[in-house]
Amino acid sequence: MPMIERFRTLAAILTVVAVIVVVWYVFAVVLNSRWEYDQAARAGVQIGLPELIERTLAQDRPMLPTPHQVLAGLWEGVTRYAPTSRRSLVYHAGVTLSATLAGFALGAAAGLLLAVGIMHSRAMDMSVMPWAIASQTIPILAIAPMVIVVLASLGIKGLLPKALIAAYLSFFPVLVGMVKGLRAPDGMQLDLLRTWNASRATTLFKLRLPASLPYLFASLKVGIASALVGTIVAELPAGATVGLGARLLSGSYYGQTIQIWSALFAAAILAAVLVAAVGAVERLVLKRMGLAR
Amino acid sequence: MTAAPVIDIANLDLVFQTNDGPVQALKDVNLTIGKGDFVSFIGPSGCGKTTLLRCIAALETPTSGRLTVCGISADEARKARSYGYVFQAAGLYPWRTIAGNIRLPLEIMGYTRAEQQERVQKVLSLVELEAFGRKYPWQLSGGMQQRASIARALAFDADILLMDEPFGALDEIVRDHLNEELLKLWRRTQKTIAFVTHSIPEAVYLSTKIVVMSPRPGRIAEVIESPLPRGDRPLSIRESREFLDIAHRVREGLRAGHAYD
Numbered sequence: 001m002p003m004i005e006r007f008r009t010l011a012a013i014l015t016v017v018a019v020i021v022v023v024w025y026v027f028a029v030v031l032n033s034r035w036e037y038d039q040a041a042r043a044g045v046q047i048g049l050p051e052l053i054e055r056t057l058a059q060d061r062p063m064l065p066t067p068h069q070v071l072a073g074l075w076e077g078v079t080r081y082a083p084t085s086r087r088s089l090v091y092h093a094g095v096t097l098s099a100t101l102a103g104f105a106l107g108a109a110a111g112l113l114l115a116v117g118i119m120h121s122r123a124m125d126m127s128v129m130p131w132a133i134a135s136q137t138i139p140i141l142a143i144a145p146m147v148i149v150v151l152a153s154l155g156i157k158g159l160l161p162k163a164l165i166a167a168y169l170s171f172f173p174v175l176v177g178m179v180k181g182l183r184a185p186d187g188m189q190l191d192l193l194r195t196w197n198a199s200r201a202t203t204l205f206k207l208r209l210p211a212s213l214p215y216l217f218a219s220l221k222v223g224i225a226s227a228l229v230g231t232i233v234a235e236l237p238a239g240a241t242v243g244l245g246a247r248l249l250s251g252s253y254y255g256q257t258i259q260i261w262s263a264l265f266a267a268a269i270l271a272a273v274l275v276a277a278v279g280a281v282e283r284l285v286l287k288r289m290g291l292a293r
Numbered sequence: 294m295t296a297a298p299v300i301d302i303a304n305l306d307l308v309f310q311t312n313d314g315p316v317q318a319l320k321d322v323n324l325t326i327g328k329g330d331f332v333s334f335i336g337p338s339g340c341g342k343t344t345l346l347r348c349i350a351a352l353e354t355p356t357s358g359r360l361t362v363c364g365i366s367a368d369e370a371r372k373a374r375s376y377g378y379v380f381q382a383a384g385l386y387p388w389r390t391i392a393g394n395i396r397l398p399l400e401i402m403g404y405t406r407a408e409q410q411e412r413v414q415k416v417l418s419l420v421e422l423e424a425f426g427r428k429y430p431w432q433l434s435g436g437m438q439q440r441a442s443i444a445r446a447l448a449f450d451a452d453i454l455l456m457d458e459p460f461g462a463l464d465e466i467v468r469d470h471l472n473e474e475l476l477k478l479w480r481r482t483q484k485t486i487a488f489v490t491h492s493i494p495e496a497v498y499l500s501t502k503i504v505v506m507s508p509r510p511g512r513i514a515e516v517i518e519s520p521l522p523r524g525d526r527p528l529s530i531r532e533s534r535e536f537l538d539i540a541h542r543v544r545e546g547l548r549a550g551h552a553y554d
Contacts, residue, residue, distance in 0.1 A: 188380050191352050195378040196398045196449075197371060206397065210388050289388040290429045 021067050031063040032056035065258045073262035086242070089266050096231050096244040097270060099159050103166020104227035108220060110167060111174025118175075119182045119208070120200065129179075136172050140165065140230060145237035162243075166230035170223035177219025181212025210289070217282035224274045232267060244270075297364065298325035299453065299485045300349060305358030307344060317510035318344045322358070324504065324513060331479055331486045333496035334504045335543060336550070341511020342489045342504075343457055349487060350376050350455050363452065370453075374402060377446030377484075379456040383438035385430040385445075392417065392426035395445045402449055416444040419478060436467040440474070447482065454486045460495070469528060472498055476526055497521075497539045498531060505543055507550025514550030517542055 029052070036055050040047045047055075057066050065073070077089030085091060114132070117124045144165050151161040185207050193203050235245025244267050251259035307319040319341045326332050334342035347353040348360060351367040362370035370376065385394045392413050399409040417423050420440040430438055439459055446454060460468045472495060479486055490496050496503050501523060505515040519539055521530065530536055 188382060188384050191347075192378060192380065192384055193401075194352060195350055195371060195376045195455075196401050197374055198401045202401055206401065207386070210386070213388075290390065291388055 024064075024067055025057070028062065028064045028066045029053055029056045032059055035059065035063070061255045062257055065261050069258050070261045070265060073258040074265055077262050077266070089247070089262065092242060092244050092247050092263070093266050093270055095242045096228070096235065096267070099162035099231045099234070099243070100166055100224070100228045100270075100274070102159060103163035103231060104170050104224050106163060107167035107170030107227060108174050108223055111171040111219070111223070112178055112216075114171070114175050115178030115182055116204065118179055132172060132175055135168070140169060140233050143168075144230075144233050148234060148237055162231050162234040165234035166227040169230035170227040173219045173222035173226065174216070177215045177222075178212055181215025181219075182208045184208075184215065185211045213285065213289070214291075217278065217285075220282075221275050221278050224278055225271050228267065228271050228274060299328045299330075299363055300324070300326040300487070301359070301361045302349075303359040305345075305348065305355050305360055307341075307348060307353060308356045319348070319355070320510040320512045322513055324516070326485060326487065326502070328485055329483050330502055331488065331500050332502045332504060333500040334487065334489045334506060335491065335493065335496045336506030336511075336514075336547065337491065337508055339511070340506040340508040342506050344511065345506075346455050346457055346487060346489050349453075350378055374449060375452045377449070377451035377454045379439075379443055379446050379454070379459045381458045381461045383430070383435075383442040385438055385441060387430055390427050390429055391422060391433065391441045394430070394441060395448050398445060398449050404449075412448050416447045419447060419481070420444040420474070434467075436463055436471060439463065439471065443475070443478070447478075447484075452485060454484045456486065456488045458489050458491070461491070468492075468495070473528060475499065480524070493540050493543050494531060497536060497543060498526065498528075503539070503543055505546035505550065507547070512550075515542075515546035517546065 033052055033056050036047065036052055056062070058069075062069070074089065077087075081088035081091075083090040083094070114124075114128055118128055119125075147165060148161050151157070151164075182204075189207060189211075190203070193207060198206070231243070232245040232248070235243035236249050241250075244263050247263035247266075248260055251257070251263060302322055302324045305319060305322040306317070309316045309318050322345060334345060336342050344353060348355050349362065349367060351371040354368075360367050362375060365373070385391070386397070389397065395413045395416060396409050399412060404412065413426065414423075417426055420443055422437060422440055422444065425433060425437065425441075430441070433441065443456075443459065460471050463471065476499060488496075488499060497519070501519050503517040503519060504513055505517065506512065507514040517539065521535060521539070
């Protein structure tokens with residue numbers, strides 16, 4: 001990309017970010033002002049606008065924390081404590097990340113296997129697909145606590161229940177993408193393999209799987225983000241004490257809005273990193289296969 | 294031809310069951326193709342020439358009639374890997390190099406690594422693509438891609454080369470060149486070739502036998518044995534009296550079969 005174009009892109013991105021930040025500050029002042037007015041009324045004093053703005057942007061438990069408060073919260077959570085401390089955001093993000101990756105691996109493998117089965121068997125196509133679709137219409141918030149509680153009563157706690165919820169969300173995009181991807185080769189390609197008397201397994205490994213890779217990576221990006229959402233939702237119920245979901249929950253118990261927003265941003269950054277990681281693997285694989293031009 | 298025919302077709306019918314009822318794709322086809330023949334199937338679209346080729350390759354199953362290839366059924370011949378099939382599109386895998394694409398049928402058929410290497414080199418030089426083995430398909434022109442797909446069909450010593458409008462998507466200049474190349478290839482390899490086309494000059498230039506087909510239902514209207522020499526056929530032969538006579542006969546055959554209706 002030429003220099004001037006890069007500069008333009010950057011300018012456009014920064015403009016959008018700047019607008020969001022300004023709007024955010026305005027909302028912070030408006031939403032946090034009620035408390036300041038109440039406090040002033042109780043003390044029997046009047047407060048002017050400059051004073052109001054100054055105070056609304058620096059509350060301990062604001063209705064809406066300001067961007068600089070969230071950034072400070074994030075910074076403190078990441079740098080102030082050792083990564084092994086329960087007060088460190090890195091620690092909680094690490095707990096969530098491990099369950100996310102385990103769940104993503106399970107879900108992606110399940111989606112891939114089911115897709116291969118569905119492609120080879122009409123019976124599986126007709127029996128599995130409706131259930132897969134139905135599974136995604138059930139709100140995850142409703143099903144997660146039940147799974148956690150049932151598994152806990154069986155003595156299964158920790159990473160596995162969370163990974164299962166993550167897998168439950170992430171298998172679906174992989175399944176749908178791969179069913180499409182494995183069916184991508186056209187009739188001519190399949191006829192050609194038939195004239196060579198190639199077996200179904202050969203057709204799968206030599207043609208269908210390589211041809212489906214672009215679909216696979218698109219699905220994996222959706223799937224890994226879903227796995228993160230699933231893990232965080234699974235961390236909410238039954239009093240989990242570690243993980244980004246637990247941070248969100250304890251923050252809302254104690255009215256620590258800055259903690260909530262810091263955890264939210266940590267989750268968003270984690271999601272962006274995970275999707276970018278899948279994208280990097282995609283570029284590497286496609287380049288090695290000669291598909292990147 | 295005194296030897297037993299390589300392809301022997303008798304009273305072959307093929308009816309497709311469609312949502313609009315049965316469609317007679319091929320009706321009462323009788324044909325013999327001898328070893329080393331170059332047979333062209335020509336006719337308008339819908340005359341069943343591609344369908345007939347697909348029947349020979351056992352990609353379609355005839356409704357009735359007899360079709361044998363070297364004395365065995367078409368499907369047995371397919372399982373014995375007797376066919377090299379070339380489609381209108383090159384159909385090369387974009388994730389494999391040219392050499393990788395040519396190696397594909399050899400991998401599937403279980404040739405050893407050394408033999409794969411040797412055969413790939415051999416057919417690459419046969420189609421004059423020695424320098425392009427490491428290139429990816431998108432780095433080659435359409436004509437070169439089609440040559441690579443012919444090389445792929447030649448790599449495993451199939452007895453019969455089936456070509457379904459292989460040059461149909463190419464411009465006339467490239468097509469003329471590839472026609473010449475194909476004739477050379479045919480003479481060198483002594484393969485039996487069945488070739489589908491809708492170009493009269495192409496059919497006459499290449500073939501030892503021209504099968505004129507007509508539509509609704511698809512059937513053979515006429516079989517013309519070419520008097521042109523089997524050996525050397527320069528491109529200039531197309532201006533000769535003999536060539537124009539055969540082309541005229543093909544055109545008459547198409548007209549008689551209501552191909553122009």
